[in-house]
């Protein structure tokens with residue numbers, strides 16, 4: 005049976021993915037040299053499509069790593085001498101903080117209970133902070149930070165670098181890159197691709213910090229540093245042999261999203277999100293984990309369930325649909341439903357009609 009994946013990564017493949025993949029194979033992109041003009045043209049094309057889709061200005065470079073997890077590490081190594089500050093509200097934001105500790109830095113965290121968002125206006129960031137680490141969409145709890153609040157945070161702390169994890173919200177999230185130094189995502193979530201590619205967007209302030217750290221003798225790592233990425237980017241190349249096929253496919257999917265238009269894409273996601281939250285709010289036995297509307301993610305919903313979520317997941321498999329379990333200790337009594345562009349309104353309606361009551 006062909007399944008529909010509502011899992012928040014890896015997720016359902018974007019419609020047309022097969023065709024784009026067949027095109028890549030026909031052009032033998034798995035074998036082309038990554039220092040060739042053919043590859044540089046692919047990189048440039050994907051770069052242009054992402055800029056258009058996510059409104060990324062030329063002040064920022066776009067670099068390709070292997071995963072968002074890798075990018076967490078490279079961000080800390082490249083731009084933090086000692087002090088990162090982390091807004092933590094779930095497993096992913098928590099791991100980012102943990103990476104900074106493991107890398108020998110002295111990070112600070114501000115943690116709220118699961119399912120809660122932040123009151124950013126009330127948070128005082130310590131003076132010594134070099135980099136503020138945020139997770140715009142916390143996939144483990146379905147909590148988002150409103151984009152405007154991130155921009156306001158940068159306005160309050162213009163001299164600190166700020167970065168945000170968009171792994172499960174790009175390209176839906178509307179980031180004002182004039183007030184965001186760095187963002188990143190990986191392709192197996194809302195872009196509907198198989199895993200294996202991380203995308204790192206960083207501006208010149210990030211790069212200058214990396215250069216300064218390196219010059220002062222602090223290790224910024226050896227592989228995929230911001231300095232090596234930016235150097236290679238001058239020629240639309242990468243420090244090591246990249247996932248050429250995935251970079252090509254990301255460009256094709258972003259091109260298709262541009263054809264649809266980002267506004268239309270967001271509208272459809274909003275409509276599907278409203279259906280899912282309405283179900284959670286109105287159906288006996290289900291409730292949305294996140295109470296406050298402005299903190300509710302539009303791309304990943306977490307529902308608390310009265311029945312065992314494993315039973316619900318098993319029942320849904322019989323109907324050809326795969327939904328995610330709760331994350332970590334919430335595995336047994338929560339569901340996570342991805343609301344990415346790859347699934348249609350009709351498919352979401354079908355999902356909701358089959359959830360056991």
Ligand SMILES: *Cc1c(COP(=O)(O)O)cnc(C)c1O
Pocket residue numbers: 013070071072073074096139141142143144169170171172190191202
């Ligand atoms: C999935 C996810 C990650 C990790 O992405 P990988 O590509 O698996 O490294 C990081 N942050 C968030 C918010 C995620 O949802």
